[in-house]
Ligand SMILES: Nc1ncnc2c1ncn2[C@@H]1O[C@H](COP(=O)(O)OP(=O)(O)OP(=O)(O)O)[C@@H](O)[C@H]1O
């Protein structure tokens with residue numbers, strides 16, 4: 347009875363096997379059928395060709411014997427067939443063959459009870475795919491190396507703005523220590539608030555460099571420490587095959603150095619224009635002063651004679667006194683103009699700059715205007731010698747100090763600072779106040795003779811122009827280092843005197 351049942355089962359098995367064999371015989375992959383007990387049932391034509399076997403040489407063999415010449419099955423954990431039996435799901439075993447690669451694909455054929463009745467093993471040559479994959483990964487590796495070693499900072503983000511790539515130059519620019527310890531995670535954090543959105547709008551605008559492209563746009567990025575860095579940016583949207591936005595990338599060019607150079611160049615141009623203006627004004631002033639000096643001496647002489655002739659009680663006595671007073675004022679102005687135009691003699695002495703500063707402050711000390719001003723001296727301990735006309739330099743310092751006191755309306759802090767730049771052989775003197783500052787529109791005029799914002803009867807507007815003339819005469823330079831409504835700092839630089847050795 348038992349044996350009849352088995353025979354019947356086998357008949358069914360064989361019938362089923364017949365059509366399965368016909369189907370898989372026509373498959374272009376070398377394929378064979380196994381039983382769960384590792385027995386090879388059949389193999390298709392391709393398989394027989396590949397292994398150069400006849401169906402008889404295959405049938406009934408155990409797979410471990412056929413493939414590995416072994417008497418016992420392979421280790422269960424290494425055997426894909428065992429896995430198929432356990433999981434009832436297909437398994438793939440990558441296989442290195444001579445001159446290439448293949449995938450051995452194991453697929454279960456389940457019986458009515460859902461148990462694995464047979465296993466189809468087909469061999470797929472994946473050499474070409476693997477070669478392409480390795481070529482592609484080689485290209486990917488190359489692109490990645492090119493991007494990472496690029497001297498230009500490059501950042502790429504996905505559609506949500508999450509930063510996916512930040513090359514070394516970008517990390518240096520943004521002060522990000524390590525790729526994995528990034529403090530900047532999203533493109534929004536790369537720019538000042540609202541800027542990332544603005545850039546995306548520009549990128550999508552066809553009129554601005556074409557759709558999805560931007561080139562050489564000046565903007566600002568924010569470093570990990572919050573510093574705003576001016577950059578020039580070229581950016582692009584990366585589209586996928588369906589023309590949908592999949593990522594964005596940007597390349598930056600750090601503009602800090604360029605802007606710094608431009609600023610210095612502008613400063614130098616301004617200085618040049620200023621000194622050209624001062625030189626021609628100086629010539630004019632010298633000419634005028636010279637021409638006026640002689641007639642003034644005449645007026646003064648004749649007015650003094652008239653005054654002597656008029657008695658004290660004469661009603662015109664006071665008028666003539668006014669004439670003399672005004673002529674004297676004019677003579678003072680002429681004298682100042684001559685100083686400004688460097689048309690006066692100089693008496694130079696080698697002096698220590700701190701000593702000169704102390705001297706100038708002693709001369710102003712008793713003036714009423716300094717009563718409520720706190721004076722702070724930050725004088726360098728270093729020995730800083732200068733070769734100057736001390737009287738003229740005193741005049742410069744006093745004028746700066748009085749200007750500072752005027753700007754503070756007699757109340758505030760006046761700081762005087764000295765220092766030097768040893769390698770440049772320069773000595774510096776700074777006078778700062780906490781006054782009202784110099785409005786932008788006046789900055790280019792304050793060194794002009796007769797420019798003043800103070801009441802006419804009080805000032806001539808010659809102070810700074812004289813100071814300018816004196817400092818230039820000493821091969822130095824005077825400038826406004828800083829000014830805003832909180833105060834002003836004037837800077838004088840002079841050549842340091844270095845005694846000859848020996
Ligand atoms: N420390 C300062 N703070 C603000 N403004 C200043 C300062 N120093 C100079 N100025 C401006 O520059 C102008 C020119 O200064 P300058 O010393 O040449 O003339 P003045 O002080 O007006 O007149 P003078 O020096 O002849 O009495 C001033 O009137 C003032 O407007």
Ligand SMILES: [Mg+2]
Pocket residue numbers: 745748749809810
């Ligand atoms: Mg002045």
